[in-house]
Amino acid sequence: MMEMNIWLGQLTTITMIALALGFDAFSLGVGIGLKGIRYLHIMKLGIIIGLFHMIMPIGGMLMGKMMSVVLGEWASFAAGLLLIILGVHMVINSFKSEEAVLLNHRTFWGVLLLAFSVSVDSFSVGITLGMFHLPLWVTVLLFGCCGAIMAMLGLTVGKRVGHTLGEYGETLGGIILVVFGVYFIV
Template sequence: MNIIEVVALGVALGTDAFSVSVAIGTKRLRLLLLLKFSLIIGIFHVIMPLVGVELGLFLHNLFGNYYFEGTIDKITTTIGSGVLMILGMIMIYENFKSDQVDSNFDLYGWSLIIVALSVSIDALSVGFSLGMLDANIVFSCMILGFIATVMVICGLTLGDKIGSLVSGNAEVLGGVALILLGIHFLLS
């Protein structure tokens, strides 16, 4: 696998993280939270393919030649889509619950990890494929993580600009976008 193929794969994997970041960016995150969120998603885009390679080897050794990739793909997509839809519903609920705009979006601890996991879970199945290809797996995963980090920063920044335009309804717009993204990922 050459560098252009790895970059193309990174952009393809980063699109869902970018889309979710635009929706979350409408909350107008502080710079520190923006960087932290971007780095955590980037780290997950490094770790998940590595876990996928190991998980693929484990399942292959455990069950022989039975092909599990399609089943695991469906399960991880369903979980990731569900998490995005739930996060979107929470954002909409919080907007209607309080009249004040909270610029410090509640995105820390486990909620931060869950969102990062939901947008990087597709990288798990990529790990199955990377293990079968002639690729430097660690180098490829580092590139995937870097591209995801950059795409998330761009998405959060774009979301902030969109949030400024729609002001009070930004949280509802972001929540609806997350729900629609979850449905899209579930159906595709």
């Protein structure tokens, strides 16, 4: 019973982190959606972003496992600190008033660059998660699904609504990362 509670706690933590990382894709999706996008492109971008949200944390987790050997008992503190730094960075970026230059999401390289840009945080969080002993396949699937769903949702919302919601989405995602970072440290 105790192992089941631990597993459910880890699953909840992974899900919340995956959703927090998905807010980057959501906010970018809102911005792109405001410019107008077809539903076929929404599906394509969502799937590619989801794949990047799966690939990037795997690389990060592998790096994190190597770092946990080096850091030893400090691994948990380092992981929490990294999550806090990433979260604060996301919150600060959400308040920047400068207009980001959007790439052409209709080109191959534009799609890859967009997917990569919203998945870089997944690599960093993957490093953090690699310092813990969490099920890799569950983590990767949740990151991928949340990234894809949040991207598609953001693109659809952006197509229909205003830019303000996307800014709040990135702020919320950063706050969630900070909370989990504090949780790992304490």
